[in-house]
Amino acid sequence: MPKGSIEEIKKAENTAIKKIQQAKNEAEKEILDAEKQALQDRNIILEETKKQIESLKKETIQSTKKEVEKILDENEKIIKDIKAQAKPHINESVERIVKEITEED
Numbered sequence: 001m002p003k004g005s006i007e008e009i010k011k012a013e014n015t016a017i018k019k020i021q022q023a024k025n026e027a028e029k030e031i032l033d034a035e036k037q038a039l040q041d042r043n044i045i046l047e048e049t050k051k052q053i054e055s056l057k058k059e060t061i062q063s064t065k066k067e068v069e070k071i072l073d074e075n076e077k078i079i080k081d082i083k084a085q086a087k088p089h090i091n092e093s094v095e096r097i098v099k100e101i102t103e104e105d
Helices: 005-104
Strands: none
Touching: none
C-alpha cells in the first residue's frame, strides 16, 4: 500500500473518532439538559401542588370554622329556649317549696 493511503486512512479514522466523540458529547449534553428540564418541571409541579393543597386546606379550615360557629349558635338558641321553657316550672317549684316550708312553721 502506498504511504499516502495509510496516512489518509489514519486521518479518516481520526476524523471519524472525533465525530463519534463529538456526537457522544452532544448526546450526553442533550440527556443532561433533558434531565435538568425534567427536574425543573417536577419542582414546578410540586410547588403548584403544594399551593393547591395549602389553598384547599385554608378553604377547609374556614368552612369548618363557619360550620362550627353555626352549630354553636344553634346550640345556644336551643339552650336559651330550654331555659325559657324551664323558668316557669322552676318558679312554680320554688313557690311550692316555699309554701310547704311556710305551712310547716
